[in-house]
Amino acid sequence: MAACLQHTGYDQERLLHVSDKLPCRVFQAGTLLSLMGEPSQYSYPSIFLYGHRSTGKSHVVSTLLQELELPHATVSCVECVSAGLMFERVLLALFGPDTTSLLPRSPSLSDFVRIYRQQCPQSPANQTRFIVIEKAELLRDMDANLLPVLLRLQELIEDNVTVILLSEIVWDQFRPNTGCFEPLLLHFPDYSKGDLQQILSQDIHPSYSAELYSAFINILLGVFYSVCRDLRELRHLAALNFSKFCEPLKEGKVKESDTHKLWRNIEPHLKKAMQTVYLREVSSVQWEELQMEEKESGAMKGLSAHAHVELPYYSKFLLIAAYLASYNPARTDRRFFLKHHGKIRKTNFLKKHEKTSNHLLGPKPFPLDRLLAIFYSVVDSRVAPTASIFSQISSLVTLQLLTQLGHDDQLDAPKYKCAVALDFIRAISRTVNFDIVKYLYDFL
Amino acid sequence: MSKRKADDSHMPIGESISQAQTLLRERLCHQRLPTRPEGVASQHKHLLELLKRTAVHGESNSVLIVGPRGSGKTMLLRCVLAELLTEADVQKTLLQVHLNGLLQTDDRIALKEITRQLSLENVVGDKVFGSFAENLAFLLEALKKGDRSSSRPVLFILDEFDLFAHHKNQTLLYNLLDVSQSAQTPVAVVGLTCRLDVLELLEKRVKSRFSHRQIHLLSSLTFSQYLQVVRAQLQLPDATFPDSKFCHDWNASVKALCEDKSVEEVLQRQFNSTKDFRSLHRLLMVSLCRVSASNPTIKPADLVDASRLFSADSKTNILHGLSILELCLIIAMKHLNDIYDREPFNLQMVYNEFKKFLQRKSHSMYNFDQPVVMKAFEHLQQLEVIRPVDVAATRAQREYQLVRLMLDHTQIMEALQKYPQCPTDIKQWADSAFA
Ligand SMILES: Nc1ncnc2c1ncn2[C@@H]1O[C@H](COP(=O)(O)OP(=O)(O)OP(=O)(O)O)[C@@H](O)[C@H]1O
Ligand SMILES: [Mg+2]
Numbered sequence: 001m002a003a004c005l006q007h008t009g010y011d012q013e014r015l016l017h018v019s020d021k022l023p024c025r026v027f028q029a030g031t032l033l034s035l036m037g038e039p040s041q042y043s044y045p046s047i048f049l050y051g052h053r054s055t056g057k058s059h060v061v062s063t064l065l066q067e068l069e070l071p072h073a074t075v076s077c078v079e080c081v082s083a084g085l086m087f088e089r090v091l092l093a094l095f096g097p098d099t100t101s102l103l104p105r106s107p108s109l110s111d112f113v114r115i116y117r118q119q120c121p122q123s124p125a126n127q128t129r130f131i132v133i134e135k136a137e138l139l140r141d142m143d144a145n146l147l148p149v150l151l152r153l154q155e156l157i158e159d160n161v162t163v164i165l166l167s168e169i170v171w172d173q174f175r176p177n178t179g180c181f182e183p184l185l186l187h188f189p190d191y192s193k194g195d196l197q198q199i200l201s202q203d204i205h206p207s208y209s210a211e212l213y214s215a216f217i218n219i220l221l222g223v224f225y226s227v228c229r230d231l232r233e234l235r236h237l238a239a240l241n242f243s244k245f246c247e248p249l250k251e252g253k254v255k256e257s258d259t260h261k262l263w264r265n266i267e268p269h270l271k272k273a274m275q276t277v278y279l280r281e282v283s284s285v286q287w288e289e290l291q292m293e294e295k296e297s298g299a300m301k302g303l304s305a306h307a308h309v310e311l312p313y314y315s316k317f318l319l320i321a322a323y324l325a326s327y328n329p330a331r332t333d334r335r336f337f338l339k340h341h342g343k344i345r346k347t348n349f350l351k352k353h354e355k356t357s358n359h360l361l362g363p364k365p366f367p368l369d370r371l372l373a374i375f376y377s378v379v380d381s382r383v384a385p386t387a388s389i390f391s392q393i394s395s396l397v398t399l400q401l402l403t404q405l406g407h408d409d410q411l412d413a414p415k416y417k418c419a420v421a422l423d424f425i426r427a428i429s430r431t432v433n434f435d436i437v438k439y440l441y442d443f444l
Numbered sequence: 445m446s447k448r449k450a451d452d453s454h455m456p457i458g459e460s461i462s463q464a465q466t467l468l469r470e471r472l473c474h475q476r477l478p479t480r481p482e483g484v485a486s487q488h489k490h491l492l493e494l495l496k497r498t499a500v501h502g503e504s505n506s507v508l509i510v511g512p513r514g515s516g517k518t519m520l521l522r523c524v525l526a527e528l529l530t531e532a533d534v535q536k537t538l539l540q541v542h543l544n545g546l547l548q549t550d551d552r553i554a555l556k557e558i559t560r561q562l563s564l565e566n567v568v569g570d571k572v573f574g575s576f577a578e579n580l581a582f583l584l585e586a587l588k589k590g591d592r593s594s595s596r597p598v599l600f601i602l603d604e605f606d607l608f609a610h611h612k613n614q615t616l617l618y619n620l621l622d623v624s625q626s627a628q629t630p631v632a633v634v635g636l637t638c639r640l641d642v643l644e645l646l647e648k649r650v651k652s653r654f655s656h657r658q659i660h661l662l663s664s665l666t667f668s669q670y671l672q673v674v675r676a677q678l679q680l681p682d683a684t685f686p687d688s689k690f691c692h693d694w695n696a697s698v699k700a701l702c703e704d705k706s707v708e709e710v711l712q713r714q715f716n717s718t719k720d721f722r723s724l725h726r727l728l729m730v731s732l733c734r735v736s737a738s739n740p741t742i743k744p745a746d747l748v749d750a751s752r753l754f755s756a757d758s759k760t761n762i763l764h765g766l767s768i769l770e771l772c773l774i775i776a777m778k779h780l781n782d783i784y785d786r787e788p789f790n791l792q793m794v795y796n797e798f799k800k801f802l803q804r805k806s807h808s809m810y811n812f813d814q815p816v817v818m819k820a821f822e823h824l825q826q827l828e829v830i831r832p833v834d835v836a837a838t839r840a841q842r843e844y845q846l847v848r849l850m851l852d853h854t855q856i857m858e859a860l861q862k863y864p865q866c867p868t869d870i871k872q873w874a875d876s877a878f879a
Contacts, residue, residue, distance in 0.1 A: 008736065227820065363841070
């Protein structure tokens, strides 16, 4: 295979084993290993690894530390709701369970450093201890001193310790105002298409040949690579769609070698997947179920679109009115909603340019009376202004289809904004046979 | 005996390198104290004299050591302390309390730490004190008791001194500086800070109790001195290194390295941007890591590569890994920035700009649904390549939330140049923004 890790401080056999586990990342692992040095040597106090999601940061670090049996503690900031929890996990991993009982309730940084220092002479480090912090960007939201302390932990604790921070955000966005100990930066570049192909092709399906799987991956990357380079996500999509890919084979319709036919079969399917599973609009289980159903009914159903909210009849018109009020300038209401609006010059009326298109800028707030005025003119039958209208408005607010803006001091009347997208409101309009596009200023 | 020595001095190359690494790493990573700090002789002398007055003559005092990050404040203090403690008398009597503004984040924690470092936890026991001053006075009084009639000098060292100024009412600072003015116990308060304006952070009553002695650490090295420093940092000690032949070769190679033209260029650039030792150590450390049995010396290329690693722009690195779609969105944002003069924009506007590009091209290669584009947009936001203008306004519809692009012109340009297999039509579209 490709290159292999080299380091005189470690057993060659083991390094070979580690290299096998890190395809396409041997170079990064090698750099990291050379920074770490031999176990007994000092390493740089803090190392900041950054790179996109699923570029193997955690994988490389944990494989190295585990396979080479180096003392280490790994904590993820997502799991540590408090700094205290982080201290506890670090002490537990480095010094065993007895230590954590020494921590007081809601421990301070001072407690952590004190207890760590007390433990050092009892279990002296003849090997560098590593503390790995995952999702380090979240440190910025924790105790303000936590990050600066971790960066210079070696100096504060006077132990052979190295802190490795992992993040997908660049270091520039971390640096505190008064500066801090600058870590060594190490970049994990994204995998190339070839790398992805190589890595994904390793998950071979037992009952099919490696070539077939690799061909499938090639097709998958053809569809998704321009949108998504996240290995984890691609692997997930591969696993979900492989059985569909194999269907014609199972049924004996196509031979394995006929990749073109296989491609024709799977491509529309993957495109569909991009609109649904990739966006998490349907869960993986749902996706699999849908695939089953499809097989039975033989038709491709339109999957996408938003959760269908069933609204009462008048609420739909209220929402439509709100949409119109949000996206049309108030001065055009007369033109749209008054049957006999007299003469308004069309050219005047249509004077607009793109900069003011409301579908670019987003919804504008409107007062209640304007909403009601539009509502009464778009709804056909006569509706009395009952309390029920108001309660429907407030339930639209609860459903977050409308947003209520804070009371304006001078006017003392609430204002609203419509919070749904064009596609959504068109779907709603269709159900009540209202052609909303005709009433939208932007689309005249 | 001498024969043995001669044998020993020829170790296998791997072992010599490992020894050299161990030694140099201690210097570059672990901030081992230098035998003689470079270029700070007068500061060293000044501080030593001051502390001697407390440690030997029992005078109280206060002083601030001020200098930028990595300029050697901590190192200077430690060197002085080490020298001070070579005197047996001092070693016997001097008490030290080390506090750090990063760790002792309020006065209660600080007081607990002071008590512990003075080993007075048992003496204090469960006593309750009315005020901080009372508590501190008790601690200092307790030190007097015991066999000696005169009180022992206490050194209070406050690293990241400026952070203590944020404690409520600056009680700790007030009391420590107050004690350092009254003559009861010989107390020296040494503050270390990187803030030049630190005095302005102090309340009037605190400031008036400070001696106003400051020791500034501003490097006055010239470039040729700097080169000497680099050489010294990499050299192995002739006298103690086990393999004398290796040591000799190594030192010769270091000398050659420092005389190399490309290395000099790198160091000149480093020198111009910052003279501090820590950045230098970082640079040398990365170069040192390349040394192995098959590459037994630091080569000029190693240093040049290391410096390239440091000057690389992280954001450009991140942009390299974006998908085509995400890259397209960034180009669209760049266009918007040009049109609207860096006003914030929302996804809808970006999408619109992108669609305009797609309409000009007739192919449907990049025809993505809006939700897919939205996901790409959110990814950019997660990477903090774009930032919402108003973080609180999360209630706005996502596609209308106003954001700003956090990249500058050159970063986008560099990213485009480095982008692997960037389609030509996209490049042209981008170029039209730079015209
Ligand atoms: N004059 C010098 N001679 C030799 N080594 C030095 C000198 N100045 C600094 N160093 C080295 O540079 C490194 C950084 O110094 P130090 O930690 O003392 O900086 P600092 O001023 O305390 O920084 P911070 O404000 O971040 O605490 C140390 O390894 C130190 O040994
Ligand atoms: Mg310091």
